[in-house]
Amino acid sequence: xxxxxxxxxxxxxxxxxxxxxxxxxxxxxxxxxxxxxxxxxxxxxxxxxxxxxxxxxxxxxxxxxxxxxxxxxxxxxxxxxxxxxxxxxxxxxxxxxxxxxxxxxxxxxxxxxxxxxxxxxxxxxxxxxxxxxxxxxxxxxxxxxxxxxxxxxxxxxxxxxxxxxxxxxxxxxxxxxxxxxxxxxxxxxxxxxxxxxxxxxxxxxxxxxxxxxxxxxxxxxxxxxxxxxxxxxxxxxxxxxxxxxxxxxxxxxxxxx
Amino acid sequence: xxxxxxxxxxxxxxxxxxxxxxxxxxxxxxxxxxxxxxxxxxxxxxxxxxxxxxxxxxxxxxxxxxxxxxxxxxxxxxxxxxxxxxxxxxxxxxxxxxxxxxxxxxxxxxxxxxxxxxxxxxxxxxxxxxxxxxxxxxxxxxxxxxxxxxxxxxxxxxxxxxxxxxxxxxxxxxxxxxxxxxxxxxxxx
Numbered sequence: 001x002x003x004x005x006x007x008x009x010x011x012x013x014x015x016x017x018x019x020x021x022x023x024x025x026x027x028x029x030x031x032x033x034x035x036x037x038x039x040x041x042x043x044x045x046x047x048x049x050x051x052x053x054x055x056x057x058x059x060x061x062x063x064x065x066x067x068x069x070x071x072x073x074x075x076x077x078x079x080x081x082x083x084x085x086x087x088x089x090x091x092x093x094x095x096x097x098x099x100x101x102x103x104x105x106x107x108x109x110x111x112x113x114x115x116x117x118x119x120x121x122x123x124x125x126x127x128x129x130x131x132x133x134x135x136x137x138x139x140x141x142x143x144x145x146x147x148x149x150x151x152x153x154x155x156x157x158x159x160x161x162x163x164x165x166x167x168x169x170x171x172x173x174x175x176x177x178x179x180x181x182x183x184x185x186x187x188x189x190x191x192x193x194x195x196x197x198x199x200x201x202x203x204x205x206x207x208x209x210x211x212x213x214x215x216x217x218x219x220x221x222x223x224x225x226x227x228x229x230x231x232x233x234x235x236x237x238x239x240x241x242x243x244x245x246x247x248x249x250x251x252x253x254x255x256x257x
Numbered sequence: 258x259x260x261x262x263x264x265x266x267x268x269x270x271x272x273x274x275x276x277x278x279x280x281x282x283x284x285x286x287x288x289x290x291x292x293x294x295x296x297x298x299x300x301x302x303x304x305x306x307x308x309x310x311x312x313x314x315x316x317x318x319x320x321x322x323x324x325x326x327x328x329x330x331x332x333x334x335x336x337x338x339x340x341x342x343x344x345x346x347x348x349x350x351x352x353x354x355x356x357x358x359x360x361x362x363x364x365x366x367x368x369x370x371x372x373x374x375x376x377x378x379x380x381x382x383x384x385x386x387x388x389x390x391x392x393x394x395x396x397x398x399x400x401x402x403x404x405x406x407x408x409x410x411x412x413x414x415x416x417x418x419x420x421x422x423x424x425x426x427x428x429x430x431x432x433x434x435x436x437x438x439x440x441x442x443x444x445x446x
Contacts, residue, residue, distance in 0.1 A: 040266065042287050102427040134417065140410035143299050152290060 005125070007067070009191060014069050015087070016194055017075075019182055019230055020116075021061035021086035024190070025238070028054035029244050033096050046145065050106065053138050057113075060131050065126065079248035083238040087182070087230045091174040093237045100153050100163035105171050107146035111208045112178045112200075114139040119195035124204055130194065147211055154215030164215055166228060172220040177227035179204070240242025258397075269295040269399075270320060272313040272348075272362065273303055281313055283348065283391070287313070292399035298440040300401070300411050306418045310408065312401045319397035321371035323390045344395040345374035349387040362392050407427040 005013065031051035060072035086218050091109065096102050117136045153164040170246040179201040188194045192239035266288040272281040284303045289295035297316035304312060321335070331429035345397050363382050368374035374392045401407060 040288060042298045042302060043290070046298060049301055049305055060416075134414070137410045138414050140406070141300070141414075145301070148294060148297055152294070 024058035
């Protein structure tokens with residue numbers, strides 16, 4: 001099947017897989033920043049589990065990429081790339097903020113990942129269709145957990161509602177970038193390799209809007225301008241990478257232990 | 258305590274069923290705001306890697322717990338007769354083996370109070386002698402869905418995980434008796 005891809009499709013799929021992987025990797029790092037700091041031990045462990053799952057998904061996307069780009073090494077991509085080489089969305093780069101911000105972001109992202117992976121089960125590129133099966137079921141559980149939190153924060157106290165609404169107001173415009181095509185994406189959609197983002201965006205909007213309203217939150221207006229390309233980042237990404245890559249950067253050859 | 262308010266969320270006892278046909282077993286507790294929250298948290302803490310097909314969460318205040326020692330001391334039981342006959346779930350601990358779990362569910366009885374339910378439980382489940390009993394109203398139990406969607410997203414991912422058993426970790430889980438046979442068996446620790 002890999003041989004059946006034209007060089008253009010292959011290049012575009014590498015772009016899409018990199019975007020998927022970088023979103024998961026950076027969000028995983030932000031979630032992991034809560035370890036030891038979450039409001040209650042049970043949720044500390046639960047969020048660490050979600051972070052670990054997202055990291056695992058990044059590994060899945062990078063392995064698929066490796067089969068297409070001549071054998072890139074996922075660890076090298078994670079730990080040796082600079083901010084300008086990352087393709088993550090701004091949504092996942094922002095600092096973790098408060099608990100409401102982290103859970104609202106994770107909810108919006110999980111809903112996106114759940115609809116994307118569900119649709120990608122029908123991919124004509126067999127390795128992708130197979131790989132998403134495992135991710136789909138984990139995302140369904142993440143989504144239950146984060147949706148539960150958004151509802152309790154939205155309908156909780158005056159303070160929890162205010163914080164959650166503030167988080168939503170900041171995150172909502174940024175979520176549009178998750179549905180922006182990468183270069184060459186149209187051809188991938190036409191070949192049935194990846195889902196059509198415009199259709200997914202509608203599905204996502206219906207899903208999250210219903211839940212946010214049920215949770216007593218006001219859904220902000222959807223931005224009309226085109227989202228920024230994934231090559232442009234917030235100033236927070238470089239700081240995050242400095243910390244995430246700190247140990248690896250001290251060992252040029254890498255160390256096994 | 259110095260009168261500082263307790264800000265801890267309510268506690269829920271978690272029961273896990275490992276496979277169809279096996280009893281639900283008490284595996285530990287979680288703090289959670291409500292029943293749905295308790296189940297989601299319980300799944301994360303107790304079934305991320307271990308096998309499960311169903312989980313329950315029971316608020317701790319709904320449980321009447323009784324140990325052999327309390328029986329021996331003749332401690333009085335709470336008198337909470339309600340007049341209404343309800344179904345109570347009965348769980349008991351009969352061995353000190355399998356220290357990772359506490360009581361196993363053995364069945365149900367219909368009674369008009371927790372104390373009456375416990376008395377009936379002693380009659381119906383006399384052997385082997387129980388070290389501890391729990392009885393709680395069936396209506397107090399929050400249960401996971403048994404729909405394929407829930408089983409698939411809550412319990413199936415565990416099957417592919419590494420480090421599912423303590424023994425998978427190279428440095429823990431080896432009993433002293435394995436290194437020195439004279440140190441005794443697993444029941445003596």
